[in-house]
Amino acid sequence: MDILKIEKRIDSPMVLADGQSGYFEVNGKSLPEDAVEFYKPLEKYAQEYVKSPKQKTTINLKLEYLNTSSSKKLLDIIGFFEALPSQGYEVELNWYHRDEDQDMIDEGIEFAHMTSLKVNFILEQ
Numbered sequence: 001m002d003i004l005k006i007e008k009r010i011d012s013p014m015v016l017a018d019g020q021s022g023y024f025e026v027n028g029k030s031l032p033e034d035a036v037e038f039y040k041p042l043e044k045y046a047q048e049y050v051k052s053p054k055q056k057t058t059i060n061l062k063l064e065y066l067n068t069s070s071s072k073k074l075l076d077i078i079g080f081f082e083a084l085p086s087q088g089y090e091v092e093l094n095w096y097h098r099d100e101d102q103d104m105i106d107e108g109i110e111f112a113h114m115t116s117l118k119v120n121f122i123l124e125q
Helices: 035-049 068-079 102-113
Strands: 004-006 014-018 023-030 056-066 090-097 119-123
Touching: 004 035, 014 035, 023 035, 023 068, 035 068, 056 068, 056 102, 068 102, 090 102, 102 119
Parallel strands: 023 056, 056 090, 090 119
Antiparallel strands: 004 014, 014 023
């Protein structure tokens, strides 16, 4: 699989998907005008990736802020990975946050309740 990279903009995050290494990252503010359209390339990539995943997949969410439509799309995309552990694959889902950013900590907790994957909370330095 080719690497998918979407550059960070003022209202949208950097997106990186590397199927060769099993690494996915979303980094920055996620406020796109049309989250469905913005996340469509990542959604298609994830759908293809889970057909033949690496033994370990790492998903790093390093979000400064996300709107409701972005949260929904990211949950939809994470949903593609939820079946992998029962098939013998490891999925590491990391939610990065700043110590003082209670809103994003709360968002991560809510996110964790909506996925069957274990979410690791990691304090950014």
